[in-house]
Amino acid sequence: MDMLLKQLPQQLVNGLTLGSVYALIALGYSMVYGILQLLNFAHGEVYMIGAFIGWGVFALLAPGDTLLLPALVMILLMLMAAMLGCGFLGVVIEWFAYRPLREAPRIAPLISALGVSFFLQNAVLLTMSARYRTYRTGLLIPRTWGISIFGATISFTRILVIVVAVLLMLGLHYLVQRTRLGKAMRATAQDREAAAMMGIDVDRVIVATFFIGSALGGAAGVLVGLLFTQVYHFMGFTAGLKGFTAAVCGGIGNIPGAMLGGLFLGMVESIGAGFISPRYKDLIAFCVLILLLLFRPRGLLGVKAQEKV
Amino acid sequence: MSNGPDWEQFGKDEWAAQEEARLGEAEAAGRLSFRLRRAWKGVDSRLKMLAALAVASMVPLLVHNSYLLRVAGLTGLYIMLSLGLNVVAGFAGLLDLGYVAFYGLGAYTYALLASPQFHQHWPFWLILPLVILVTALFGRLLGSPSLRLRGDYLAIVTLGFGQIASLLFLNLDRVSLPFLHLDRPLNITGGPNGIINVDDIRILGHTVETVSGYYYLILIFVALVFLVVFHLDRSRIGRAWRAIREDELAAQSMGVDVRRLKLLAFSAGAAIAGTAGVLFAAWQGAVFPSNFDVSILIILYSMVVLGGVGSIWGAVSGALILSVLPELLRSPEVARLIFYGALILAVLGLWRRARMRGLALLGSVGVLGIALKVTLTALRPAWFLQPELKVSVARSTFAPLMKALNWWMLFPRESRGVGNAAFVLALFLLLGVLRLKGTARYVLLVPGLYTLAFVWETRLVEEPSVTRMLIFGALLVLTMNYRPQGLFGERWVQKL
Numbered sequence: 001m002d003m004l005l006k007q008l009p010q011q012l013v014n015g016l017t018l019g020s021v022y023a024l025i026a027l028g029y030s031m032v033y034g035i036l037q038l039l040n041f042a043h044g045e046v047y048m049i050g051a052f053i054g055w056g057v058f059a060l061l062a063p064g065d066t067l068l069l070p071a072l073v074m075i076l077l078m079l080m081a082a083m084l085g086c087g088f089l090g091v092v093i094e095w096f097a098y099r100p101l102r103e104a105p106r107i108a109p110l111i112s113a114l115g116v117s118f119f120l121q122n123a124v125l126l127t128m129s130a131r132y133r134t135y136r137t138g139l140l141i142p143r144t145w146g147i148s149i150f151g152a153t154i155s156f157t158r159i160l161v162i163v164v165a166v167l168l169m170l171g172l173h174y175l176v177q178r179t180r181l182g183k184a185m186r187a188t189a190q191d192r193e194a195a196a197m198m199g200i201d202v203d204r205v206i207v208a209t210f211f212i213g214s215a216l217g218g219a220a221g222v223l224v225g226l227l228f229t230q231v232y233h234f235m236g237f238t239a240g241l242k243g244f245t246a247a248v249c250g251g252i253g254n255i256p257g258a259m260l261g262g263l264f265l266g267m268v269e270s271i272g273a274g275f276i277s278p279r280y281k282d283l284i285a286f287c288v289l290i291l292l293l294l295f296r297p298r299g300l301l302g303v304k305a306q307e308k309v
Numbered sequence: 310m311s312n313g314p315d316w317e318q319f320g321k322d323e324w325a326a327q328e329e330a331r332l333g334e335a336e337a338a339g340r341l342s343f344r345l346r347r348a349w350k351g352v353d354s355r356l357k358m359l360a361a362l363a364v365a366s367m368v369p370l371l372v373h374n375s376y377l378l379r380v381a382g383l384t385g386l387y388i389m390l391s392l393g394l395n396v397v398a399g400f401a402g403l404l405d406l407g408y409v410a411f412y413g414l415g416a417y418t419y420a421l422l423a424s425p426q427f428h429q430h431w432p433f434w435l436i437l438p439l440v441i442l443v444t445a446l447f448g449r450l451l452g453s454p455s456l457r458l459r460g461d462y463l464a465i466v467t468l469g470f471g472q473i474a475s476l477l478f479l480n481l482d483r484v485s486l487p488f489l490h491l492d493r494p495l496n497i498t499g500g501p502n503g504i505i506n507v508d509d510i511r512i513l514g515h516t517v518e519t520v521s522g523y524y525y526l527i528l529i530f531v532a533l534v535f536l537v538v539f540h541l542d543r544s545r546i547g548r549a550w551r552a553i554r555e556d557e558l559a560a561q562s563m564g565v566d567v568r569r570l571k572l573l574a575f576s577a578g579a580a581i582a583g584t585a586g587v588l589f590a591a592w593q594g595a596v597f598p599s600n601f602d603v604s605i606l607i608i609l610y611s612m613v614v615l616g617g618v619g620s621i622w623g624a625v626s627g628a629l630i631l632s633v634l635p636e637l638l639r640s641p642e643v644a645r646l647i648f649y650g651a652l653i654l655a656v657l658g659l660w661r662r663a664r665m666r667g668l669a670l671l672g673s674v675g676v677l678g679i680a681l682k683v684t685l686t687a688l689r690p691a692w693f694l695q696p697e698l699k700v701s702v703a704r705s706t707f708a709p710l711m712k713a714l715n716w717w718m719l720f721p722r723e724s725r726g727v728g729n730a731a732f733v734l735a736l737f738l739l740l741g742v743l744r745l746k747g748t749a750r751y752v753l754l755v756p757g758l759y760t761l762a763f764v765w766e767t768r769l770v771e772e773p774s775v776t777r778m779l780i781f782g783a784l785l786v787l788t789m790n791y792r793p794q795g796l797f798g799e800r801w802v803q804k805l
Contacts, residue, residue, distance in 0.1 A: 039461040096740060100790045107404050108789050110464055111614055114406075115785025118607045122778040123736075126768060127729040237603065241472065244465055283476050286469045293466050294454050 009152035011274040012267065017158045017227065019266020020165035024220035025243025026250070026258040027172065028090075028213035034189040034253035035209050036102070041113035042093055043217055044240015045120035049089060050082040050218025051231040052124060055133050057081045062139060071140040075226070079164065082222045083215035090214025091207050099206075117240075124233040132232045135225040161223045168219055169259055172212065176255060181208055189253065217243075238282060242269075245289040251299030260300065346797075349622075357622075358535070365528055369521040378520045380636050382592065385527035386585050387628040391612040392531075392538050392621065393581030398610070399619035400547060401574035402554030404464040406606060407451055407471035411444045411579040413478060413601030415586025417498060418443060420596045423508040426499065433510045433591070440587050441580045448579025452572045471606070478598040503597035510591045523592045530588060534581055539621055541577070550574060554619070604778060611781040614788050617795030626796060631784075635777040641770045645714065648765055652758065666751070673755045678717045678762075685719060694720040718766050728767030735760040 025047055032040045057078045061068045069077070097116045101109040137143075137157055145156035176182035187195040188205045196202045224239070225231050246265045250257025265285060272284040292299070368381050390412060397405045418440050422431040454466050482500030498504065510517045510526065517526055541547050549570050552560035561567050590596045608631065616627025638644040653671060660667030686693055721727045738757035742750050769776040788795060 037461075039464065092740065096743065097786050097790070104789075104793065105402075106461065107398070107402060107618075108793055110404055110461060111610060112786050112789040114607065114610060115782045115787075115789070117782075118604075119779060119782030119786065122775050122782060123732070126772060126775045126779065127732060238472075241465075241468065245469075248462075248465070279480050280476075283473060283480070286473050286476070289469045290454075290466055290473075293458060293462055297458060297462060 006151060007274050008271075009150040011270045013152045013154050013158065015267035015270035016263065017161050017266070018270060019246075019263035020162050021220050021224055021227070021262070022242055022246040022266050023259045023262025024165050024168060024216045024223070025239060026246035026262045027169070027255065028217040029244050029247040030250070030252055030255060030258040031185075031209050031213040033247070034255075035185065035192070035206060036098070038098060038109050039113065039244070040093075040098075040210075040213075041110070041240070042097070042116040042120060043214070043243065044236035044238075045117045045124075046086050046089055046093075046214045046236070047217040047221045047224075047239055047243070048231070048233065048236030049120065049124065050086040050221030051225045051235065052128060052133070052221075053082040053085045053218065054078040054222035054225050055135060055231055058135060062136065065136075065139065067139060074140060075160070078222050079219050082218035084218075086218025086221070087211040087215035090210040090217075093214075094207065094210040099203075117236075121233055121236065128233060130233060132230045135229045135231065137226050137229050140226070157227055161227050164219065164223060168216060172216070172255065175212070181205070185209060241289075242282075242285050245285055245292075248289065248297075248299055249292055254299070257299055264300070354539070358532075358539075361625075362528075362532055365531075366525070369524055375520045378524055380632070382520065382524045382527050384629060384632040385524070385531045386589055387609070387612065387632045388625050389527075389531050389534050389585040389588075390582055390609055391616070391624040391628040392534050393578045393585070394609050395613050395616075395619065395621065395624040396538060396541070396581070397574050397578035399613060399624070400542065400550040400554065401571060402550075402619075403452075403571065403574060404461075405451075405467045405575065405578065406464050407467035407469075407474070408578065408582060408609065409601050409603075409606045410451075410471045410474035411448060411582035412586045412589070412605070413474060413596075413598075414444055414447060415440045415583030416590035416596045416600070417478060417504070417586075418583070419587040419590040420504040420507045421497070423591070424504055425506050426496075426504050430508055433512055433587075437584065437587055440583045444583030444586075445576035445580040448576035449572050451579070452575030456568050456571060471603075475598055475601060478601065498598070501598060503595055505595040507590050507594050507596065509594070510588075517591075523588075527588055527592075530584060534584070535621070535625070538581075542621060546570065546573065551619070607778075607781055607785070611784050614785055615795055617797035618793075620795070620797040623795055623797030631781070635773070635780075638773045638777060642711070644770055644773070645765075646710070649762075652762070656758075670751065670754060670758075674758045674762075675717065677755055677759050678719075681759075682717060682719055692721055692723075694722055714766075718762065721767065724767040724771075728764055731760050732764045732768060735764050 025043065028043045028046070029040060032038055032043075058074070061074055061077065067074060093116055097112045098109050101112055141156045141160065143155065146153050146158075148154070174182075176185060184195070184200045184205045185208070187198065187200055188202055192202055195205075220239075220243075221231075224235075242265060243262075246261040247258050248261065249264050250259065250261030252258075265288060268288055269281055269285050273281040276284070365385075369378060372378050372381065390408075394405070394408050397403050397408065419436050421427060422429045422436050422439075423433075424430075451467060451470050454463070458466060478498050479500060481497040482502075483494035484497060510523075517523055549560065549565045552563070552565055553567055553570060557567060589600070593600075612627035612631045613624050614627070615631060616623025616625070634647075637647060656671055657664065657667050660670070735757065738753060738760055742753050742757050745753060769779075
C-alpha cells in the first residue's frame with residue numbers, strides 16, 4: 001500500500017495527460033452529438049488518421065536523424081497538417097455517409113457510421129500495412145527534459161501534450177461562446193428547425209461542427225503519437241470508444257462536460273492501472289462507461305432532457 | 310394468401326406496408342426487380358424452405374473438395390448468426406453491437422466444458438441446453454439497460470459489453486484471486502493462445518468428425534433455427550416486435566409489453582449466437598479470442614443489412630452472398646472476372662434507359678486505358694513490367710480475357726506505392742462522382758473507373774482479406790444510403 005501511495009503522484013500526472021487527450025477526442029463526439037444527435041462512430045478512425053498524418057509529416061521533415069526545421073515548428077506543422085486533413089476528412093464523411101440519412105430512422109446513420117469506420121480502418125491497413133509506425137519523439141524533445149514534483153517526473157512531452165490540449169480547448173471555448181459561428185452552433189444544437197427559420201444556414205453549421213470536431217480528433221492523434229510513439233491502423237477503435245465514454249461521462253452534447261469527462265476517465269484509468277493491473281486498463285474504462293450509462297445516462301454534468309415525442 | 314389479412318403486414322407502419330401496392334400500380338410493368346420480388350412472394354414458403362434444404366443437403370454429394378465443404382459449413386454458421394442478429398436488430402430494431410460476444414460465450418463455454426483445459430468432457434446434449442440457457446440469460450442482462458436507453462446509447466453500451474467480453478477472453482489467462490491463495494495464476498481462457506484440443510461432438514454414440522458430418526450437423530441446426538425464427542416472425546410476438554421497431558410509444562399505448570418483448574429479442578438472438586458458437590468450437594477443435602472480434606460483427610451486420618433488415622430470407626441470402634463471394638475473391642482470376650463483370654453490369658444497369666451512353670462510357674474507359682498504356686510504356690518502359698509477367702495467361706481458363714487485360718492495364722514494377730496513391734485518388738474521384746450531377750459526373754467517371762481498375766490490379770487483388778473488409782465497410786455505407794431496405798426488406802418509414 002505504501003508503494004502504491006508513492007506511485008500516486010506519478011499516476012495522477014499520467015492520468016492528467018491521458019485525460020487531456022481523451023477530452024480532445026470526446027469533444028468531437030460531443031459537438032456532433034449536440035447538433036445532430038448522431039453518434040459518429042468513425043471519429044476514432046479520424047483520430048487514427050490524424051496520428052498517421054502527423055507521422056507522415058514527421059517522416060517527411062526528418063529524413064534520417066536530422067531535423068530540417070526547428071523542433072517547435074515541426075510540432076506545429078504536424079498538428080496543423082493533421083488538423084486540416086482530419087477536418088476535411090470529417091466534412092467528407094458527413095457529406096457522404098450522414099447527410100443523406102438525416103431524416104432516416106436512427107439505426108440507419110449508425111450502421112452507416114459503422115461502415116465508414118471499418119472502411120477507413122482497412123483503407124489504412126491496405127495503404128500503410130499492419131506495421132507499427134514510430135514517432136521518433138526523442139529527436140524533437142530530448143527524453144531527459146522534464147521536471148519533478150512530489151516524486152513524480154513530468155517529462156516535457158507530457159507538458160507539451162497538456163499545454164496543447166488546454167490551448168485547443170480554450171480556443172474552442174472562445175469560438176463557441178464568443179463568435180457568430182459559435183452562436184449559430186449553439187442555436188442549432190438547441191433547435192435545428194427554429195435555427196433554420198431564424199436564417200442560420202444549418203448545413204454550414206453542421207459542416208463547421210464536423211470540421212472542428214474532427215480537427216480536434218486529429219490533434220489528439222498527433223499528441224498521442226508524440227506521447228506513446230507508436231501508431232497503427234487499429235488504434236482508433238479503442239480510443240474512439242474511450243473518447244465516447246469520456247463524452248458520456250460529462251454529459252454528451254455538453255462541451256465543458258466533455259473536457260471534464262476526459263480528465264475523469266484518464267484519472268480513473270491511470271489510477272486503476274496503477275492499483276490493479278495495467279492489463280485491465282481498457283476493461284476499467286469500459287466498466288466505467290457501462291456503469292455510468294446504467295446509473296447516470298445524462299453524465300456528470302448533463303441535465304435531464306425531456307424526450308420529444 | 311389472397312383471402313384474409315396478410316399477417317406479415319401486421320404491426321408495420323401503414324405507409325411501409327402499402328409500399329408494394331403503391332409501386333405496383335405505378336411501375337409494376339417496368340421493373341424487373343419488382344417482378345422478381347412478386348414472383349418470389351408468390352411461391353409458398355414451405356416450398357421455398359424444402360427446396361433450399363434439398364439443395365443444401367446435396368452440397369456434400371457434389372463437392373468433394375474438403376476446403377470448399379468447409380466454406381459451405383462456415384456459410385451455414387454465418388446464416389445461423391445472421392438469423393439471430395436479424396431477430397434483435399431486424400425484428401425488434403435494437404442495434405446490438407455486443408452480439409458477437411454471445412457467439413464467443415457459447416464457443417468458450419463449450420471449449421471449457423469439453424476439453425483438457427479443466428479436464429472436463431461433458432456430452433454435447435448436456436452442454437447445448439446449458440449454453441442456450443446461459444447465453445439467453447446474458448442476453449437478458451445485456452438487454453436490461455436497453456429499457457432505459459435510446460438507440461445510440463444502447464449501441465454503445467452493447468459495444469462496451471462486447472469489448473469487455475473479448476478483453477476477458479484475451480486476459481483471463483493469468484487470474485489471481487485476491488482472497489483465494491493459489492500457488493500459480495489461474496489460466497481460464499488461455500489468453501491469446503486460446504483453448505485447443507476441444508472435443509468433437511458425440512451424439513447417440515456417434516462422434517462427428519468429418520467435414521461433411523459437421524456440415525450436416527450445422528445444416529440441421531440452421532434448419533431448426535430458421536423454423537423457429539420463421540414462426541416467431543409470424544407469431545404474435547413477431548408482430549409486436551415490428552410494432553416496437555416502427556414506433557415504440559404507439560406500440561406501448563396499444564398494450565404491447567415493450568419491456569418483456571425487448572428482453573425476449575435479446576435473449577433469443579443471444580441463444581442462437583451461443584448455439585452457433587458451440588458448433589464452431591467443436592468443429593474448429595479450438596477457440597481463440599480473435600475468432601470473436603469486431604470484424605465478425607461488421608461482417609454479420611453487412612450480411613443482415615445487405616439482405617434487408619428484418620427479412621428472414623434476406624438474412625439467409627445476405628449471409629450466403631457475403632460468405633461465398635470472398636472465397637471467390639481468393640483466386641485472382643475469378644476475382645478479376647467478378648470485378649470487371651460487376652463493373653460492366655453496373656454501368657449498363659445504371660444507364661439502362663440510355664444504353665448508348667453507358668456503352669460510350671465503357672468505351673472511353675477502354676480507350677483511356679489503351680492510350681495510357683501506349684504512351685507511358687513508350688516514354689518510360691523501365692517503370693513497367695513486361696505484359697506477360699503479371700497475369701499468367703498460359704494456364705488460364707479465360708485466356709483471351711486475361712490477354713486483353715495484359716494489353717490494357719498498366720502493371721508498374723513498383724506497384725505498392727503507386728497503387729496506394731491510386732487508391733486515395735480513386736476514392737476522391739468516386740466520391741466526386743457521387744456528388745456531381747449531369748455531364749461532370751459522366752466525365753469524371755471515366756478516370757474514376759480506370760483508377761479503380763488500376764487499384765484493383767495493383768493492390769486489391771493481392772490482398773484479398775483486406776479487400777474483403779473494405780467491401781464490407783463500403784457495402785454498409787452504400788446500402789444505407791441508396792437502398793436501406795436491402796435485397797429483400799421493406800422500405801423503412803421516414804420519420805418527418
